[in-house]
Amino acid sequence: MKIQIVGYSGSGKSTLASYLAEQKKLPLLFLDSVQFTQNWQERDFAEKEELVQTFLQQSAWIIDGNYQTLFFEERIAAADQIIIMTFSRFAALWRVFKRYLTYRGKTRPSMAEGNPEKLDWDFIWWVLYQGRTKERRQMFTDIQQGYPQKVVLIKNQKQLDAFYQKIS
Numbered sequence: 001m002k003i004q005i006v007g008y009s010g011s012g013k014s015t016l017a018s019y020l021a022e023q024k025k026l027p028l029l030f031l032d033s034v035q036f037t038q039n040w041q042e043r044d045f046a047e048k049e050e051l052v053q054t055f056l057q058q059s060a061w062i063i064d065g066n067y068q069t070l071f072f073e074e075r076i077a078a079a080d081q082i083i084i085m086t087f088s089r090f091a092a093l094w095r096v097f098k099r100y101l102t103y104r105g106k107t108r109p110s111m112a113e114g115n116p117e118k119l120d121w122d123f124i125w126w127v128l129y130q131g132r133t134k135e136r137r138q139m140f141t142d143i144q145q146g147y148p149q150k151v152v153l154i155k156n157q158k159q160l161d162a163f164y165q166k167i168s
Helices: 013-024 031-035 045-056 072-078 089-103 121-128 134-146 157-167
Strands: 002-007 028-030 061-064 081-085 151-154
Touching: 002 013, 002 072, 002 134, 013 028, 013 061, 013 081, 013 157, 028 031, 028 045, 031 045, 031 061, 045 061, 045 072, 081 134, 089 121, 134 151, 151 157
Parallel strands: 002 061, 002 081, 028 061, 081 151
Antiparallel strands: none
């Protein structure tokens, strides 16, 4: 089984990916941990590509994250299931705020070690606006139209709760 989880920041992608990996005993790759090394430094692009390409060679996996420059089309095509999480702006911001309170001063499990959780204006702007561009919305629509048989769309907490119930 190969599962790709994409969506807006703060929608719960990493939490769901962790749960699915534990339940299904599948290897999990958080693309945030590929993107950043310690102190929020971006990893060299060739190294990022190598990490993702190596992970994709496994017979089963879960990948959490969008990162269109990291074999996005290949991940989407190879996935048996694609979960798209599109919580509203303010629901996502609330979730990001709760995550910050939980991990403040610590590195969350979905991030490379040495990157303490932070909540700054740049990230708030990303959650509310910059990460929700017309192009990003179109990307999610294109995935749904191109792979309707394998897409699960989760727009809110009620749908997420129902999805957790279904897989438990």
